[in-house]
């Protein structure tokens with residue numbers, strides 16, 4: 427937020443801009459162009475992981491200049507006791523079969539890596555021709571397991587972030603930038 431801006435929900439002084447709207451849009455365009463080159467002539471299917479990836483997903487597909495189809499998968503972590511296993515519950519499964527499709531799994535962030543690791547294993551049993559990962563953000567310091575992500579938007583430090591799809595208590599997904607709360611206790615729940 428600059429000095430002459432009024433504090434609003436989106437332009438809140440507690441939110442430091444880690445990645446601006448312009449930085450994100452430029453990088454998402456580059457990723458779309460890279461995917462366009464890599465997937466020419468393939469049977470491309472993009473799968474968004476709900477909910478966090480939905481903003482990144484909708485911008486990304488508009489920079490892929492190829493025929494493609496989309497689907498979504500909803501997941502939630504099991505209780506705290508099993509969380510470290512990365513076992514997740516599928517709350518909304520795919521609508522269609524992946525047989526023969528060249529799949530890109532689109533996620534908001536790789537934190538511990540456990541969710542995407544589980545998803546990759548799950549997708550291997552679905553007969554896709556290929557599966558790659560596109561993640562907007564990556565926090566390498568937090569990895570517990572390494573997932574082979576082919577497309578990464580930005581590598582970020584070990585800080586909790588919100589915006590551009592990522593939430594805190596289901597809020598903040600509507601920020602057009604990635605923000606870092608100066609004081610996480612003051613986040614609006």
Ligand code: IMP
Pocket residue numbers: 478533534535536537538539540541542585586587588592593594
């Ligand atoms: P992982 O299984 O630990 O890699 O992370 C899975 C999920 O945790 C991500 O898809 C996000 O929904 C959430 N997450 C991880 N780090 C953050 C963050 O900094 N802000 C908001 N959500 C996060």
Ligand code: MG
Pocket residue numbers: 475476477478479534
């Ligand atoms: Mg998520």
